[in-house]
Amino acid sequence: MYRAAVSCHLCAALICVLLLCVTPCKSQIQASHTACRLDLVSAIEDYEYVQDGDIIIGGIFTVNYFMTGLERSGDIVHSMMLCLRPVPLYYKYLLVFLFAVNEINKDPDLLPNVTLGYQLYDSCADNRKAVKSVLQILSGPGQTVPNYSCRRHRKVAGFIGDQGSVTTVSIAQLLAIYRHTQISHGATSNFLNDRNIYPTFFRTVRGDEAIYSTISSLVQFFGWTWVGVISSDDDSGNEETQLLTKHLTVKGICVAYMVKIKYNKISATDIIHRTIIEIIQKSSAQVIILCGTYSSYMADLLVAIRPVLRDKTLVFGPTFALNTFLMEHYMEAFNGTLAVQPSNLPIPDMRGFFDEFTVANHPEDMLLRHIWRHNKCCSLNNAASNKLYAQMSNCTPQNCSGTEMVTDFISFQSRGLTDRVYNAVYSLAHAIDKMKSSPGGGVNGTRFFSDQQRLNYWMKAQSLSVRNFVFDQYGELVTPFKVGNWRTFKNGSCIVRIIGQIQQTNSHQAFSIRVEAILWKHGMTEVPRSQCSEKCLPGSRKVTRSGIHSCCYDCVECSAGEISNVTDSENCHKCQYDEWPNEKKDRCVPKVLDFLSYTGDIIVVFFSVSSGGFSLITMLILGIFISHRDTAIVKANNRNLSFILLLSIMLSFLCVFLFLGRPVDVSCLLRQICFGILFTAAVSCILGKTIMVYIAFKATKLGSLWQRWIGTNLAKNVAISCSSIQVIICVSWLSISPPFQEMDFYSSQGKIIIQCNEGSLLGFYSVLGYMGLLAAVSFLLAFMVRTLPDIFNEAKYITFSMLVFCSVWIAMIPAYLSTRGKYMVAVEIFAILTSSGGLLACIFLPKCFIIFWRPELNTKACLLERRNWQ
Template identity: 40%
Template sequence: MPKQDPPFPVMNDGRKVQIDNMAEVSYISQNLYMSDPVQYPYFYRTVPNELHLCAGIGKLLKYFGWKWVSIFSTDDESSMRAIQTLKEGIERNGGCIALHQTFAHQRKLTKLELQKIHRAINQSSSVNIYYFNKNNAFSLIYILDLQRNVKSGHVIITIAEVEIMIINQKHFEISNKFFIFKPYKKVMPNFLKFIREMKPVWLASDKRAKHWWIDLCRSSCPKTIRRDCIPRVETHALSRCFSTYFGNSYSVYNAMYALAYALHNMILSGAGNGTIWTRENREVLYSLPWKLHHYLRNLHFKNGLGEDMYLDENGDLASGYNILNLNFLPNMTLKYKVVGHYNPNAPPEQDFTIDEKAIVWESSFTQKPLKFRCNPSCQPGYRKLTKEGEPVCCYYCIPCADGEISNQTDMDTCTTCSDDKWSNKKRDACIPKVITFLSFEEPLGIALTSISMFFFLITAVILGIFIYYRDTPIVRANNRHISYILLISLKLCFLCSLLFIGHPEDVTCILRQTTFGITFSIALSSILAKTITVVIAFQATKPGSKFHKWMGSRVSNSIVLSCSLIQTILCLAWLFSAPPFPYLNKRSEIGKILIECNEGSVIAFYCVLSYLGFLAGISFIIAFLARNLPDSFNEAKYITFSMLVFCSVWISFIPTYLSNKGKNMVAVEIFAILASSTGLLGCIFFPKCYIILLRPERNNKKDLRKT
């Protein structure tokens, strides 16, 4: 309906100019600044302000799960503030803005700007908010142009209606993609009759309204608004007589009722006592408008439709919005359908309603539309990684790292599992870590135990052979008592490897390294004693040698005792300062808790190893220098080779030990113990056993002196 100058001061353009002390009622302005009771204390309106409009749009987006949104708006101050509020609401609900483009509010969009909008729609999100034309309708020409230039699969949310009329381009269909937010609107009693019977001469000053009324003379107009007249000229095809767009008539209607009730209350209260209220007394009427302010504030009245109306403390009518769906019908006409409501004054659970069955979707949607977003949700087990240069809702979904989980969709970060738990394969739950250690039951433990016991028995057999043949020349050569000590220490070396297998306990952790260090120091000091005995025996045979007094078991026993005692003191110092202890290693291996022995003092551990290396090195050097002495008293060749094997094993042990974790580290140390012990046993005693058992004829002094 064309706008008329109202008989009372009703504001119709949303301006911010306040007439001093004069109550103003707007039927069109949704400008949120006008709700400021301090700056505009006398301003009232019969439509909701823009904050409610933005809240309603946000409710619609949240209902359908639309997260990725493009916004096109005018650049006026009120719209910009409203859009900022809308953006904050979208982001608060987990959505984001693909783009926001603004256009001048003081003029119509140019063709270049329309092309810019179409290009942006096609390249960005599928949900587009048109926040302009608040107080006008979109022309059908623009909608057709939008249809031609925008691909299917888009939803458009607008705050402006579209002119509804017959389309004579029958080959052209308009997609059902529009949701429109408009303040509550109803047809007032006798309003259509007023349209049919009103004389255009009343609108002589409004040429646009006059043409609109002339269009109603067309025979194709609906009977409800068709006027009984004959058009003097042919009207254009896009006639307004098919439109249901009657502007803000309902809001004007409520504004009139609000003013009427306020005047009525003012008169009844005696505020106008002494005044004669007549139509002719306009001077008196306009001298009292400031008095209306008191009666408009918190006004409660019923309009002509019997509806309860309230003006709140901010001067806003407590009303809401209809959510309209624009449908293209088979008869080539367009029709609005109310599919939902938003009433900000209703209880929280009842303020927003939507009837999905009433919505007619675009043909590309087979049911409720997809949850539009830049990319699919990141499922549990994944986290978001923002794409550089794109909105925050555009991201990659990358799996959580080992030991981290995400148990919800679209998580920004993964949660680290506690030290005693690990992530499952899907990375969506923490599960207890597997407790592991080198046990006697597993294949590796069984193999190492079997090897250890096998060589222990071999050593025991060799010791028995040496005891049984103790009086033969080959056993008596090079101090048989030292040979017994060496064989016993090797037996202990094989047995001490068993301490490294099984569940680590306090006792086993303490005995592991100390037993290993002491038994090996006895073995190596025995070899050193045998080597020195060979050198002394050779030197003592020379005429006038002073080494004759060093012959005998006393020197060799002293060497074994003193060298072993030094290692024992080192081990005791280790135990008293920082002894080994069981330790739950939760970080070395993925998804496992390693039960292992912490060495306590790493320095002490390497001191023990270094001392063994020192004994082995001295024995190797002396044996190497004495390797060419006469064979009758000489084990130097065998000792040299055994020390070479021993040193090779332990030199390779250190980097291998440091590069392994958990039970592999323990297995490396056990292997080094078994390999070095076997090397000593084989290189020193196997040749003698061969002569004793298989070549007994060579076990005599005569043969021992040969070569």
């Protein structure tokens, strides 16, 4: 079943491979590598697995990495190209292929009466080797000749492989010409999505577009905006870095630096390592994304620069995530990293099948022997070969029994891409079965094998059994991604713990990640920070610094009336008209209601106590005057007007309560009207008293015409007439545009001013203006008669009272107009209390002084003597 051939090709043969026309030398197994006096000797080992069958499936697998591994001095050999570093996990993929084919051949329901055969090669991760192997499979046994096959009736139905994008693209370009179906189990290159160039290509993994969209979303999920990128310097690396940069930019993530790794001479590696270390050390990025082609050289580089990776978090996709070989050999560099990898597909248990693969059971399997010699330095009977492997692996050969099982390798125990290989084989087998059972599709029928488009049709149309995953329009098997956390322990053990899943639904990605289950570098449980600038806390916004990355910015506090309720907000948002930012400016809160409240303002208590106290004092004085109404001092200048004046002043004090508390329509309607009418009544009474004093002075002259007004109700009529005019003004105001309650949302920041809208400003100022006119007339008349004898001496107290009244209201006007909200109301209340108190004090306190402390002056005879009682 298995056959291994080692072919030696010189430089001319290598050129033929590049021309896709290779004439191999006669197969031979050499005891040692012959020294040749050439600059380059190509000693490529062709590991071939063949089984005959009715239908042949070709397979290209990467088990070794093709690289320069041996250098010699002198004139014999300068360098030798060998398939080196076989990875046990990759050998497992090949065994899974064999298991799947055997299982299909035993299944009576799938491809009945048909035997599947195969021809497999190790591409050694080299595209030249891969293309040569494809041509060998297409040509059949014997000489490799393009466009010619020696297989007679046994045709190649399709190909499985390869794992890497570099080799897979080269294979796909060739197979697209022949329209052969190809299913890759690991290639992710975005170029392969082009159905015009690669119409027969399929893969059981997601492409780079989906991978790097997911990785960038994962980086965004953890809040990282400042990352470094390390990539291979090849076509695959360039393509993947472009895709990664595109998706990172869309999500507002910046690339701090980008390091591209390519194979260099050993003499130059130290300089390269120092340069890379310096780049990473200077950057503040704490997260590094790996992309491109995995190679042992890149793995070695990561080990070489591990001192600067000690505190860095690595993030990578399936290309690296499925190589648990990395964690096995490079624990320090890869501990605590995050890996995006495809979700597992169900596969049967193959443990018993794998346990059979020992060197003792399969001595003809040269690839298996190569794995044991390279990874465990097992010695063989050939001394020269042992010496060569010892030099390449830098180890001392040791005796092995040959019964060691390949399952003992840690990397072999990993699942890797085994489910993808298994399903790739079954997908192709199901498509062949569907095509075979379709009309005109026989096993040996010409149309079955000549029309490869029919097989491609069934590949596109099929839905894999026992699962709901299908191939999309690009030939990708659509499956969710899972996120693994790589952990290593001091005892040398290592695990990959799945901490979440990322489901792609149309253009949306749904995350279900258990952040608390992640173990970061040095055993930390907190998410590391990777940002160019400090986070802008809620209440501020980002302002990008000019000339550098958009991820480097300054934080500016939100303007008045604006908030930002998320971290690193680019814009602040205005609150609604009835809301205002809180102190931290991270959320909008209802605006404070602004009015003279009984519960929240100490000034209201002062006004309430003052109003009540002055009202009681006024009531007390009114009671005194009523009880002494028959005395000379009370009778002087019309005691009835004095009673009305005291009542008006008392009610003026009490009307202050209409200005306190939350304004409502009723209080707004009454406050200015009551205040205006009551003050007008008070001033009208004073005006009547002043007019009577003036008439009494004029009537003292003999024959004066003013004498006929003595003893009349002139003062009362003046008071009633003047007050009536104010009532008419108020009624007109209420009829045309009455006051009402309103809420002012914009005059004061953070407050809703509940106030009274005066309705008609003309009505409001007419009330004040008329009242001011009466006060001015009273003041002028009182000022004119202020020097009269004692009997008429009330005029000078009226003068003082009007002087206080006018001074208060004149000073109140600018203060009233320059304030807003409750302070405007407070100014008006203060003016009411002060002016009313001035009238009370200037007019009535001197009389109370005479009544209580100078009663001898409170007689008519005393007043007529014109004595100055002061």
